[in-house]
Structures are given as C-alpha cells and as structure tokens.
Amino acid sequence: MHVLVIGAAGMIGRKLVAALTGRKALAGRDIEQLTLADIVKPEAPAFSGKVDCLAIDLSVDGAAAGLVATRPDMIFHLAAIVSGEAEADFEKGYRVNLDGTRELFEAIRLESAKGRYCPKLVFTSSIAVFGEPLPAVIDDNHGLTPLTSYGTQKAIGELLLADYSRRGFFDGIGIRLPTITIRPGKPNKAASGFFSGILREPLAGMEAVLPVSEDVRHWFASPRAAVRFLVHAAELDTAPLGSRRSLTMPGLAATVGEEIEALRRVAGEKAVGLIRREPDATIMKIVGGWPQSFDPRRALALGFEAEKSFDEIITAHVEDELGGRIPQ
Amino acid sequence: MHVLVIGAAGMIGRKLVAALTGRKALAGRDIEQLTLADIVKPEAPAFSGKVDCLAIDLSVDGAAAGLVATRPDMIFHLAAIVSGEAEADFEKGYRVNLDGTRELFEAIRLESAKGRYCPKLVFTSSIAVFGEPLPAVIDDNHGLTPLTSYGTQKAIGELLLADYSRRGFFDGIGIRLPTITIRPGKPNKAASGFFSGILREPLAGMEAVLPVSEDVRHWFASPRAAVRFLVHAAELDTAPLGSRRSLTMPGLAATVGEEIEALRRVAGEKAVGLIRREPDATIMKIVGGWPQSFDPRRALALGFEAEKSFDEIITAHVEDELGGRIPQ
Numbered sequence: 001m002h003v004l005v006i007g008a009a010g011m012i013g014r015k016l017v018a019a020l021t022g023r024k025a026l027a028g029r030d031i032e033q034l035t036l037a038d039i040v041k042p043e044a045p046a047f048s049g050k051v052d053c054l055a056i057d058l059s060v061d062g063a064a065a066g067l068v069a070t071r072p073d074m075i076f077h078l079a080a081i082v083s084g085e086a087e088a089d090f091e092k093g094y095r096v097n098l099d100g101t102r103e104l105f106e107a108i109r110l111e112s113a114k115g116r117y118c119p120k121l122v123f124t125s126s127i128a129v130f131g132e133p134l135p136a137v138i139d140d141n142h143g144l145t146p147l148t149s150y151g152t153q154k155a156i157g158e159l160l161l162a163d164y165s166r167r168g169f170f171d172g173i174g175i176r177l178p179t180i181t182i183r184p185g186k187p188n189k190a191a192s193g194f195f196s197g198i199l200r201e202p203l204a205g206m207e208a209v210l211p212v213s214e215d216v217r218h219w220f221a222s223p224r225a226a227v228r229f230l231v232h233a234a235e236l237d238t239a240p241l242g243s244r245r246s247l248t249m250p251g252l253a254a255t256v257g258e259e260i261e262a263l264r265r266v267a268g269e270k271a272v273g274l275i276r277r278e279p280d281a282t283i284m285k286i287v288g289g290w291p292q293s294f295d296p297r298r299a300l301a302l303g304f305e306a307e308k309s310f311d312e313i314i315t316a317h318v319e320d321e322l323g324g325r326i327p328q
Numbered sequence: 329m330h331v332l333v334i335g336a337a338g339m340i341g342r343k344l345v346a347a348l349t350g351r352k353a354l355a356g357r358d359i360e361q362l363t364l365a366d367i368v369k370p371e372a373p374a375f376s377g378k379v380d381c382l383a384i385d386l387s388v389d390g391a392a393a394g395l396v397a398t399r400p401d402m403i404f405h406l407a408a409i410v411s412g413e414a415e416a417d418f419e420k421g422y423r424v425n426l427d428g429t430r431e432l433f434e435a436i437r438l439e440s441a442k443g444r445y446c447p448k449l450v451f452t453s454s455i456a457v458f459g460e461p462l463p464a465v466i467d468d469n470h471g472l473t474p475l476t477s478y479g480t481q482k483a484i485g486e487l488l489l490a491d492y493s494r495r496g497f498f499d500g501i502g503i504r505l506p507t508i509t510i511r512p513g514k515p516n517k518a519a520s521g522f523f524s525g526i527l528r529e530p531l532a533g534m535e536a537v538l539p540v541s542e543d544v545r546h547w548f549a550s551p552r553a554a555v556r557f558l559v560h561a562a563e564l565d566t567a568p569l570g571s572r573r574s575l576t577m578p579g580l581a582a583t584v585g586e587e588i589e590a591l592r593r594v595a596g597e598k599a600v601g602l603i604r605r606e607p608d609a610t611i612m613k614i615v616g617g618w619p620q621s622f623d624p625r626r627a628l629a630l631g632f633e634a635e636k637s638f639d640e641i642i643t644a645h646v647e648d649e650l651g652g653r654i655p656q
Contacts, residue, residue: 090437090495109418132571133469141461143471145490147571152491156484162473163480167418243460243475 007078009038058100097153174246211280214257253293262310335406337366386428392435425481502574539608542585581621590638
C-alpha cells in the first residue's frame with residue numbers, strides 16, 4: 001500500500017508518520033511506500049519501504065496533480081494554516097485551507113476519471129466548524145456555523161469531501177478533532193494555546209500564563225488520541241457513514257480548573273504554583289464563543305476512543321515527550 | 329441608489345426587476361440606477377433611471393470586478409445553474425455556482441479594501457442545502473447536509489457569505505427559498521418540475537404528468553412570495569441576524585394530494601382530469617430525500633411571509649401569468 005501524508009511536517013503529521021512506520025501495515029495491507037509532503041520538506045523517517053519527502057504548496061497549480069499522479073491508495077490530508085493565522089491573513093487562509101484542499105480533491109477527481117482509481121482520503125476538520133448558537137452539549141446533527149475564517153474553510157472542506165465522496169471520486173472521511181492538548185514544543189499561533197501551555201510549561205519546570213478563568217469548559221484529546229483517530233478513520237469501512245462523511249471525534253469535556261487539579265495530582269503543588277493568572281479580555285472573548293462539550297454518538301458507535309480524564313492526557317505527554325519523567 | 333441584479337434574466341430575476349422598477353425605491357432610498365446582469369443579456373425594463381443590461385459570466389476572470397467597480401449599493405445575487413444541470417455537469421455546476429459566487433465576493437472584498445464601500449448583498453440559497461438525516465419538521469439550527477452538488481454549492485455560498493459579512497467586506501443576507509411553485513413558462517431541468525407542472529399545464533388546458541404518489545409532502549412558495557422575500561431581505565436590518573446570515577424562508581408544507589385538491593377548488597374537475605399518473609422510480613427516489621416541512625421561526629420573527637394555502641398560490645399564478653382568467 002502507498003500512503004500519502006500531506007502536512008507530514010506538522011505536529012500531528014510527524015506523530016502519524018511515526019505510528020505508520022511503527023505499524024508497517026494499515027487496513028490489513030503492508031505499507032510499501034510513503035510519500036510525505038508539507039510546505040517545508042518533512043524529515044525522512046526510519047522505514048524499510050520506499051519514502052519520498054516533498055516540499056509542496058498544494059495551492060500552486062499542478063502541485064496536487066503531481067502528488068496524485070503516483071496514485072496513493074491512502075491519503076491523509078492534514079495540511080492547514082492554523083486558526084489564528086487564518087484570521088490574521090484572510091487571503092493566505094483561503095488559499096491554503098480552501099484552495100489547497102480543493103486542488104487536492106480536483107486532482108483526485110481528474111485522476112479517477114482516467115479509470116480504476118478511488119483512494120481512501122482522511123481529512124482533518126475541527127470543532128471550530130461550530131459556532132453560535134451553541135448548546136451546552138452539541139449533538140451530531142447540530143449545524144456548522146463557524147465564527148472564524150478557519151472554521152469556515154474547514155466546514156467548506158467537509159461539504160466538498162461529502163460531495164466528492166458521493167460522486168465516487170474518492171472514499172472520504174472527515175474527522176473533527178477536539179483541541180489537541182498537550183501540544184508539545186513551542187506555542188503556535190492558535191488562541192487555544194494556553195490550554196496546553198498551563199500544563200506543558202509547569203511540567204518542564206517553567207512558568208505559564210493563564211488568560212481565562214478556571215470555569216472555562218472545553219473539549220480535549222491528546223496528540224496520541226488524534227493519531228489513533230486518524231489510523232482508525234483510515235481503517236474504517238465508510239459505508240455506515242452514509243452521506244454524512246464527517247464525524248465529531250470523542251473527547252474529554254473539562255474545565256481549566258479540572259486541568260489544574262489533574263496537574264496537581266500528577267506533578268504536585270510546585271507545578272501548579274508555576275501558573276500565573278493574567279486575564280486577557282481578547283482571549284476570553286474568543287474562547288467564550290467556543291464549544292464546551294459534545295455528544296459524539298456516531299464516532300463512539302464506530303469505535304473512536306479518547307481519554308477519559310486529564311490525568312491520562314498528562315500521563316500521555318509525560319510518556320511521549322518527557323521520557324516518562326517529570327523534571328524536579 | 330444603484331441596484332445590481334445578477335441573474336436578472338431568470339424567472340425570479342425578471343419578476344424582481346419588475347418589482348423594483350414598479351416600487352422605484354428600496355430601503356427608503358430612490359432607485360436611480362439599475363445594472364442587470366446574466367449569462368444572456370437581460371431585457372431592458374421600462375424605467376426612468378439609468379439602466380445597464382450586461383451579458384456576463386461571473387466565473388470568468390475580471391467579470392465580477394467589472395460589475396463591482398461601479399460600486400452598486402445593493403446587490404442581488406440570484407445567478408445559478410439549477411440542481412439537475414449541476415448534477416449532470418459537475419464542472420459547470422462548481423464553476424458557476426461556487427467559483428462565480430466566490431469571484432463576486434472576492435471582487436467586493438477587493439473593492440471594499442479601497443475604502444468606503446460595504447454594499448448590502450442578498451444571496452439566494454435553497455432548501456437543497458438540507459439532506460439526511462431529515463426530521464419531519466426542520467428547525468433553524470438544523471445542520472446543512474446536502475445530497476446534491478447544487479445543494480453543496482449553495483451551502484458553501486452560505487458559509488462564505490457569513491464569513492465575508494463577519495469580516496465587514498459586505499453586509500450579506502442569504503435566503504433559502506422553498507420550491508417555487510407555480511413556475512411559469514416551460515419546465516426547466518429541476519427534478520422538482522412536476523410540482524409546478526401538475527398545476528400549470530391543467531390551468532392552461534394541457535395534460536401534465538405526475539411521477540410521484542399523492543402523499544409526497546414538500547415546502548412551497550409562489551414566485552410572488554419569492555420576490556417579496558428578496559425585497560424584504562434587501563430592506564432588513566441585518567443586526568438581529570448575528571453571525572447566522574442565512575435564513576430558511578417561510579413556506580407552505582403541503583402534499584401533492586393537497587395541491588390537487590386546491591386545483592379542484594380553483595379550476596374544477598376538468599383541470600384535475602388532465603393530470604396523468606405515471607410513477608417514475610428515479611424521481612421518487614430523488615424527491616424521497618427532500619425536506620417536507622420547516623419551522624422557520626427566525627424568518628417569521630423578522631417579518632418574512634409566505635402563502636398559507638395552495639389556493640393562494642394558484643390564484644397568484646392565475647393573476648400574474650394568465651391575466652386573471654383560467655382558459656376553458
């Protein structure tokens with residue numbers, strides 16, 4: 001099987017590639033070839049099969065067609081400009097998140113028109129597709145009313161994914177990721193960064209800023225869970241999805257206060273003492289428009305699984321990023 | 329005020345132009361200039377102000393920019409390939425219904441970036457944005473899960489409309505039209521054509537084919553109501569819409585059997601006798617996936633009004649298209 005990962009140099013992309021090379025198989029077939037693409041050239045993983053690492057801008061004419069010409073059996077499309085940047089740079093957000101996605105879908109359609117080609121395609125969407133009105137718990141039939149350009153671009157991607165799948169150009173599945181916490185490494189431009197920061201920095205013995213109040217409730221999963229979702233989506237029979245090709249992934253509904261209590265249990269009082277309260281009205285307003293909790297019955301029934309507590313999320317981070325030890 | 333109507337040569341477009349030239353004013357301002365655009369050159373109406381009639385393909389580079397350069401205060405965007413044609417010709421549907429709409433929105437954004445320009449924009453969407461799962465009555469928070477390429481293109485238009493409005497590039501409102509019945513003239517390529525045909529042809533003394541059973545329930549409004557919706561949308565203060573810029577329009581939920589009973593009351597037994605039952609499995613399957621009824625509270629609260637009975641819908645057709653008389 002030939003697997004193409006677009007967005008392979010990103011945080012989730014790298015973890016997905018590591019999982020794929022570790023598994024060596026997907027959906028019951030050996031992985032013989034990996035094509036890894038991103039706006040910057042992804043690092044080549046240790047892998048026994050063929051690997052191509054490509055620096056590519058999907059929104060440039062012909063780039064997507066080049067990727068698809070080799071007919072990958074499985075395509076993971078993770079590439080996107082994050083929410084903060086898509087909001088700050090309107091044109092770049094639409095070019096990368098909408099045009100890039102459409103170029104990819106069109107390239108597959110045109111390749112499939114040549115005959116005998118209908119790849120599986122896994123598209124990462126986001127809970128940013130949801131906006132006002134927001135019930136306390138959002139069910140699987142709730143409408144997509146994004147409040148950001150990023151959410152709009154993801155919602156349009158979901159609509160295109162459904163129509164191209166219905167037409168038989170590819171076999172698509174969209175997964176709406178919760179806010180991924182704890183993100184390793186440096187903060188990115190997402191307004192949701194503090195959800196990770198108030199755990200990641202104290203776990204590394206560093207100070208972190210909390211810009212919102214402790215009663216803010218949100219929807220979380222670990223990077224480890226995100227990779228599990230992607231692999232499960234790739235292996236899933238899409239027939240039970242019917243015409244609704246995108247699924248809200250399971251997650252953990254928790255408050256910032258509950259995050260902090262879990263940090264206290266796992267890492268102790270000293271770590272909690274590193275969180276500095278610095279209320280920020282702008283971030284509070286943005287976060288105030290975000291979903292708090294979901295009832296993701298369709299995804300649960302199809303076997304997707306997330307963490308059940310923030311203790312698990314923190315432990316996954318300590319194991320995957322800190323070598324299993326919390327620095328004292 | 330300068331009013332631009334895109335799609336002015338279509339059935340609704342022509343009726344809208346007639347209403348505008350008859351009213352002479354909109355939103356409390358005199359209409360001084362009309363620009364009428366369509367893929368074929370619209371006929372010039374009798375009008376005391378300036379009128380430009382243009383044959384234009386919005387999806388061609390520069391066409392939208394040319395239209396917007398004159399800075400119309402009010403823009404009605406009605407232009408679209410109908411559902412049957414968008415399904416039959418995938419590329420044409422996306423080019424006209426998606427790219428054409430996006431070119432228009434982009435042209436307005438780029439014009440607004442030059443300063444002091446933020447027109448009102450009325451976009452016609454459709455109940456084709458709704459698909460599975462369909463409750464018997466669809467409320468205003470129900471998600472958009474279209475089952476056709478046309479519905480997908482309209483749903484994407486709604487998402488773009490909301491984001492461009494939120495960004496302040498224009499002041500947009502989307503109205504989801506019910507199935508417009510009785511459509512005058514010849515049948516078009518829409519699968520919904522029979523809903524009009526079984527009334528229009530018998531009212532003209534001609535035979536009509538009914539391809540579905542009489543218990544099929546659907547959501548209707550007259551062409552007259554559609555024009556009223558457009559004018560009301562143009563005059564509406566959009567502040568109460570918040571971030572949700574598109575509204576399901578009110579309509580009449582009725583079965584084919586109720587249509588026929590109304591025909592019997594208005595035009596008599598002889599007219600009803602002209603309906604020939606000819607079940608068509610393909611059309612039955614398509615229509616089976618369509619919405620049956622809505623609870624359009626937001627639009628009703630904002631003063632949009634549709635017909636209350638099929639007798640009214642038939643009477644509007646007889647008055648507007650048949651000079652008030654049913655041929656014997």
